[in-house]
Amino acid sequence: MKKILGVALLLTLTMAAKSQVKIGFEVSFKEPQAHYAEVEMNLSGIAAKDYVDLKMPVWTPGSYLVREFGKNVESFSASANGKPAKVQKVTKNTWRVYNAKAAAIKVNYRVYAFEISVRTAFIDDSHAFLSSAGIFMYPAGMLKTPSTVKIIPFGKWDKVSTGLEPVAGQKFTYYATDFDILFDSPIEVGNQDVFDFMAAGVKHEVAMYGGGNYDKERLKVDMAKVIEQATAIFGENPNKHYTFIVHNYEQGGGGLEHLNSTVLGASRNAYGTERGYKGFLSLVAHEYFHLWNVKRLRPIALGPFDYDNENYTTNLWTAEGFTSYYENKLLIRAGVTNQSTFLNDIIGGLGTVINTPGSKVQSASSSSFDAWIIGYRPNENSKNSSISYYSKGEIIGLLMDLEIANATKGAKSLDDVMKAMYEQGKQQKRGYTDAEFKAMVEKISGVSFTKFWAKYIDGTDDVDFEKYFAYAGINAAREIASPNKPYTGAALKVERMVTVSGVARNSPAWVQGLNVNDDILAIDGSTIVDEMRSVRLPSPGLTLEALPSIAKKQVGDVVEITIRRDGLERKISLTLKESPNIRIKASYQEDATPQQIAVRQRWMGVK
């Protein structure tokens, strides 16, 4: 009680100190069909200099790419005490407004919003999704200033859904204690289908845009179970209320985490299948787990944010990879999956890492660091040169979890590390360093993780999963996925021509210099038209060795491929090899020891 009073007093004092500066936004829509939002920003009490610099973030937290939101701003104008004020663009994302000492400054601008994703704004005549970092501007150096946002819905739109705090008595008006909160609170405006439920003592609102075959009652029950399980790991749910904004499209996916809300992409007719439904709940589990892992328990570089530049961290393997790993842990504990699906899902993730050539080139820490230039900018060679910090981080989580459970004979698990790190972060009021994370893992497990870090986090060692699975009484082994079958390593895409779309490192295609974008004209004299007769289109995942002239050959045979590159024909000979791809088999050991069973139960969190 005493502690709470202290916090309240501090908050009042802080607010009083800043109360001279007032910032209010009003967002309306004159031409939603043309994808525009009209933003009015009213400022008073700025005063320090004769100008104020208004800035728009260049990126949005959670999505580690400079997206240059300022490119969507048009018709920027300003007035001071009712008279037009001089404005000047001074950097790519900074607008300077003069006469800032005036009592009242009004700024108007339009934002073009036509990029469908969970991290970008989108407006049309059916709804407006305001991804705040790409809509609102902040006065330079004043990120800690509170602001209000009033939304004026268009036409017959009658709902606003957001994690922002509503201002009592003022319709569609919200309050943000600072710009970090505002930029972390997307706003959905339209006629979305809204329902709510209680879970972990917190009111959760779901705003569904785009329709779909979802069953509200079933979702309420299952989402609540996932939320309860996530909350149980950390021992508390830090929110007063939480909002899920769900965009249902013909084909949709992905999500973006926020402090007390999330935006999810979904396929509107996928809720009806078990696979689609489970996929949606996985996404819910992922984004919800983030409200601790990354939003609060976070790498030191991820907050307070620099909205002008890249924010580098080597820890996205924990922030994202562990979050992906916990999707499976939350679903089994919520009773959505069973032990066999749990193991299959884990093995699927392992296979991805082991069969990606880039996992032997790039470490998890450098994948994290280079998210800004590599992770969000894949090219034709990405699989050969990089590994996703999601995939690798998920496997690091698995190995670490099993190592901790084994070292403590089933008494502790990665859950204990996550909870302790969350509490430590709250006390320190800052993010963790890589060394602090490692120290906590070692403290809880009682063993050294120095070699583990060198091998799996900073290194690219082969993942020794057999050893770790054995701790939990699981027999796992690897075998060649397609023994004695010819393999070229060339992926194909079929559009106007049949074209090479990928070349795997060290494969026959790689060694002999078959290139991405080469058009395939013939194989051993058989034309591509003949080769394609037996191929059903569309054919995602088509490989060169799937074409009949190669499929019938043996490992060791040579084939001659006629290609066209830059308008010139040439021939390339490939000596067919066996594919190095591994299939992982795993099964529960029947004669597991009591310790193995204890490790397994601690790991999964179910008996």
Ligand SMILES: [Zn+2]
């Ligand atoms: Zn994530």
